[in-house]
Amino acid sequence: MMRSGRLFRDGVATFALLAILALLALKMNNRPEIVQNGKFYVIDGDTLSTNGERLRLKGIDAPEYRQRCRRDGADWACGEEARRALATIIKTAAPECRGQERDRYGRLLVTCVAGDLDINAAMVRRGMAVSYGGYSNEERIARQAKAGLWAGDFERPSDYRREEHTTHADGNDPIAGLFGYLRQLVGWNAP
Known part of the structure; x- marks a missing residue:
């Protein structure tokens, strides 16, 4: 009996949390043009x-x-x-x-x-x-x-920007340049 009450309470809490998240998402999408x-x-x-x-x-x-x-x-x-x-x-x-x-x-x-x-x-x-x-x-x-x-x-402009950012961020630091090259080689780019 106690277990079913607990499941009911958890279900209600989950539903309430999802409802709040849905309302927040709706509010965020309701920006004026x-x-x-x-x-x-x-x-x-x-x-x-x-x-x-x-x-x-x-x-x-x-x-x-x-x-x-x-x-x-x-x-x-x-x-x-x-x-x-x-x-x-x-x-x-x-x-x-x-x-x-x-x-x-x-x-x-x-x-x-x-x-x-x-x-x-x-x-x-x-x-x-x-x-x-x-x-x-x-x-x-x-x-x-x-x-x-x-x-x-x-x-592509996005590739050009990424290369420019890497070039300017690394400057003359050979270690940073090496890490930049390795990041580019494996396809990992930090945001």
């Missing part, structure tokens, strides 16, 4: 700034501003080109950017439109960014057309 419009400053091919706040275009990853790629056997400044492409797109009409999540750097993750044009999708379709969880159809179109990055060889 933030809308930004007006003048934007282009930082790079997937980052904008307005009123002192940085906005990261959601679902895409563009080359870093200093990143270089290869096309027709020659280097080209694909990062600068991605920045120029985004600047050109946002000049066509007054963009509106919406989002409610933030990335680990505190940037608002946004989807931007200018009139009927989805700016995030346009960057991927023009080959100036790769899909990062949402624009795979546009990436397929860019690949087939050999547009932008797909016209030659390039390092």
